Amino acid sequence: MSLDIEDPDTPEIVLDPEPSSPAPGLAHWLAATAGSPDTARAVREHPQCRRPFLFGVRNPRIRVVAGAWVVSAAIVGVAAWAGHGPAHESGSGSTTSPSEAVWQSPSGPGPVSSGNAAGCDSAARERDLAAVVAGPPRVRAEGGAAAIEVFEAAYYLARDAGRARALVAPAAAIPQAAQIQAGIDSIPAATTYCTHITALDHGLYAVEVAETRADGTKNLWRQRISTDDADHATLITAITHL
Secondary structure: OOOOOOOOOOOOOOOOOOOOOOOHHHHHHHHHHOOOOOHHHHHHHOOOOOOOOEOOEOOHHHHHHHHHHHHHHHHHHHHHHHHOOOOEEOOOOOEEOOOEEEEEOOOOOOOEEEEOOOOOOOHHHHHHHHHHHHOOOEEEEEOHHHHHHHHHHHHHHHOOHHHHHOOEOOOOOOOOHHHHHHHHHOOOOOOEEEEEEEEEEOOEEEEEEEEEOOOOOEEEEEEEEEEEEEOOEEEEEEEEEO
């Protein structure tokens, strides 16, 4: 591939039921204080009348039921919040949706090989990559190598310049989709490829794309590709031919 390129009802639970009738001491005390201007205050301050408040509720029966209601409401609230969470979580905790797929760089610091040429990469991974670029309209790459893999797969497997350009930062000095599509259309559909990606520095990669056409013609493209992370995705910011 060659391009001309410039450099995120609860049951009521009663824990402390009140006695069925007031204690004799309390009845006598109430009778003695009846009619006093301070009766109301005195009643509130009597030891048998003072109880902890729960949102202003003194009655223990009401207090416990209210407490149970609050706990139930909290549980329902958490369940409702969880129900409005991400539509799907990938194994790495990356958010996806029906219109989006996520492709991640392989773990480990070594070079990455990706493509449909014989012996280029594991068949399982290549099938997964082919499904990704043929599936949801947006692919979110996580990692520089992943962005490069998806870009090349969109070019050679999906043959879709729009998908390829979506892996490129909007302001990057890289041709727009129409120009990329012209390059794709010039390559025979049976062409196979293998991309070798080696990290040089954070966000900087040495890339070799080995292309084999149906008539046996082979081409080797050497590039230096820069990437950057933005909005929970990795995008290509520059492609320089070497």
